[in-house]
Amino acid sequence: xxxxxxxxxxxxxxxxxxxxxxxxxxxxxxxxxxxxxxxxxxxxxxxxxxxxxxxxxxxxxxxxxxxxxxxxxxxxxxxxxxxxxxxxxxxxxxxxxxxxxxxxxxxxxxxxxxxxxxxxxxxxxxxxxxxxxxxxxxxxxxxxxxxxxxxxxxxxxxxxxxxxxxxxxxxxxxxxxxxxxxxxxxxxxxxxxxxxxxxxxxxxxxxxxxxxxxxxxxxxxxxxxxxxxxxxxxxxxxxxxxxxxxxxxxxxxxxxxxxxxxxxxxxxxxxxxxxxxxxxxxxxxxxxxxxxxxxxxxxxxxxxxxxxxxxxxxxxxxxxxxxxxxxxxxxxxxxxxxxxxxxxxxxxxxxxxxxxxxxxxxxxxxxxxxxxxxxxxxxxxxxxxxxxxxxxxxxxxxxxxxxxxxxxxxxxxxxxxxxxxxxx
Numbered sequence: 001x002x003x004x005x006x007x008x009x010x011x012x013x014x015x016x017x018x019x020x021x022x023x024x025x026x027x028x029x030x031x032x033x034x035x036x037x038x039x040x041x042x043x044x045x046x047x048x049x050x051x052x053x054x055x056x057x058x059x060x061x062x063x064x065x066x067x068x069x070x071x072x073x074x075x076x077x078x079x080x081x082x083x084x085x086x087x088x089x090x091x092x093x094x095x096x097x098x099x100x101x102x103x104x105x106x107x108x109x110x111x112x113x114x115x116x117x118x119x120x121x122x123x124x125x126x127x128x129x130x131x132x133x134x135x136x137x138x139x140x141x142x143x144x145x146x147x148x149x150x151x152x153x154x155x156x157x158x159x160x161x162x163x164x165x166x167x168x169x170x171x172x173x174x175x176x177x178x179x180x181x182x183x184x185x186x187x188x189x190x191x192x193x194x195x196x197x198x199x200x201x202x203x204x205x206x207x208x209x210x211x212x213x214x215x216x217x218x219x220x221x222x223x224x225x226x227x228x229x230x231x232x233x234x235x236x237x238x239x240x241x242x243x244x245x246x247x248x249x250x251x252x253x254x255x256x257x258x259x260x261x262x263x264x265x266x267x268x269x270x271x272x273x274x275x276x277x278x279x280x281x282x283x284x285x286x287x288x289x290x291x292x293x294x295x296x297x298x299x300x301x302x303x304x305x306x307x308x309x310x311x312x313x314x315x316x317x318x319x320x321x322x323x324x325x326x327x328x329x330x331x332x333x334x335x336x337x338x339x340x341x342x343x344x345x346x347x348x349x350x351x352x353x354x355x356x357x358x359x360x361x362x363x364x365x366x367x368x369x370x371x372x373x374x375x376x377x378x379x380x381x382x383x384x385x386x387x388x389x390x391x392x393x394x395x396x397x398x399x400x401x402x403x404x405x406x407x408x409x410x411x412x413x414x415x416x417x418x419x420x421x422x423x424x
Contacts, residue, residue, distance in 0.1 A: 110307065121168070128329050169344055230252055278303075282306075
């Protein structure tokens with residue numbers, strides 16, 4: 001019997017231990033620890049896996065004098081429980097066709113009434129690209145729990161962005177999507193052409209390596225070959241100044257290990273975006289991994305709306321204003337149709353460092369809700385066509401500001417960077 005069962009779930013004093021000798025940081029009080037454990041316990045009870053408690057690592061719990069920092073204990077406990085949950089696989093839920101149509105229409109209405117929309121993506125959006133998720137019927141950890149190898153239908157280099165990836169790009173180009181937060185490491189958002197300055201990749205990118213000396217990042221045309229923020233064996237080629245030698249700092253991958261802290265830049269941008277957002281939409285994620293999975297709640301706690309799109313139940317379902325159970329590609333395809341937008345076609349990997357949205361028009365408060373679905377501009381690739389706003393413009397021209405590019409101005413300003421070859 002493990003320490004959890006001996007001590008009782010609600011009576012465990014999980015952090016009554018000394019400060020870590022390495023960091024000197026004091027652990028949090030017992031009440032906070034009990035709250036966190038009750039959160040874990042609730043997740044276990046939710047998925048009905050209490051019979052697996054005896055599989056938790058005994059060295060992580062129950063001792064009154066563990067000489068490990070509080071943050072390390074949290075990660076160990078949370079990830080141990082998470083692996084148990086993932087190992088079971090979770091039943092998929094599908095909304096009936098009529099219900100799905102109603103919910104997607106409701107999502108479109110929420111987007112129209114919002115001024116700052118942030119999307120959050122997880123592994124579920126890449127399954128259509130041939131990359132398995134984690135806890136679906138054929139997910140990585142589901143298969144491993146059965147003693148089977150996960151099935152990849154393609155290589156990461158050959159994977160093509162899904163309709164969801166491209167729909168998100170389309171929403172960003174017309175100014176609807178303000179920021180994108182992703183837990184995925186497959187690089188498909190970047191390879192789709194989504195601007196990197198509007199994207200936080202919280203867990204890294206398999207195609208990106210970073211100089212530990214100057215911070216320069218290189219987006220490669222192949223996976224960089226290591227994981228866990230380890231050296232890749234290559235050196236930085238940035239030239240400091242005329243007549244001086246190149247930086248020559250060691251390059252490392254950007255893929256986090258279980259216990260690595262999230263990158264400061266990405267976490268800060270994601271946090272700021274969620275605080276500003278009045279609508280957060282999550283796609284293909286169970287929201288279990290901390291702290292990534294808790295970011296959408298920031299929007300909710302600040303008075304915004306939360307929409308969850310996932311085939312399985314999630315940790316924050318009770319907090320959601322709208323839950324949609326369907327394949328994300330189906331949802332996003334229907335959503336774009338309701339918004340009067342086309343999904344851009346993918347023409348090959350391209351890296352866009354920054355891009356100003358081609359915001360074809362925007363709603364002023366008094367004009368919200370006046371336009372019908374078909375009044376949204378059509379956008380295919382980087383080109384945009386202004387719709388005939390008809391009566392709405394004639395009657396409400398002062399309150400509805402149209403910002404349509406002329407044929408001569410072309411697509412929005414972009415700063416592109418080539419996908420660099422992986423040199424060995």
